[in-house]
Amino acid sequence: MSYLYAAYIATWVIHIAYLGSLVSRYSRLRREIEELKNR
């Protein structure tokens, strides 16, 4: 069973890490847009 859980946990850890990187890139772009608008 531990192998089964390891595979399922690994899958979601990879997905969540990737989604987290997308969110951080999105907020960085939003900040850049705000800075450009304020100039």
Added chain:
Amino acid sequence: MKRAFPILAIATVIFLGYATYQALVVAPTERTMGDVQRIFYYHVSSAWTAGLLFFINFVASIVYLARRSQKVDALALASAEVGVVFCTIVLVTGPIWARPVWGIWWTWDMRLTLTLVLWLIYVSYLLLRRFSSSGQTPVMAAVLAIFGTLDMPLVYFSIWFFRTQHPQPVMGNGGSIDPRMLHAFFVNLIAFTCFGLLVCWARYRLEVLRQEVEEMQALESLLEVRSSR
């Protein structure tokens, strides 16, 4: 389309939860491998989604070379990046499944090796896009993607062309499968496909936004140069 995104995201999360329930609870335990066989529902669904995303990358790369559209280039990049994520899951869940069943984590079997080569090709594609500063980067990346796609049929047919450790598919190959397993498999396949396409869509929107910011920055520096003269 922007309003549809949160609704589709919630629907996909619910569907993924249902798919996991089908895989872990409803599908019967396989007789020889036991519970570890349930990795199959995630492993195969991830492999299918990676293949679909790499195919989208292939089509987008051809269209980009023909039309040089920035939005098509954004789609090519998005599909390759999300495809690499799903391919990584295939390469991680495969050895976790192999260890208790084959007694080894990895073997240089044709299917496994070609899948690793496919992953390396698309990682190179992403590295090229990340670190090359040439104006021709999207063109070079598109050409690399088109040649990289040639590995996909090799990955798929390798289990028939070569004697491999990796098993041949049970379905459509003279074998039979419990209907509850088949149902769990298709539910997971559809759920992972929806999830993969949704994440690809999000990544595409992010890339289009990045292109817009880059254009705004270029315009701003142009205006600065003009005003300084």
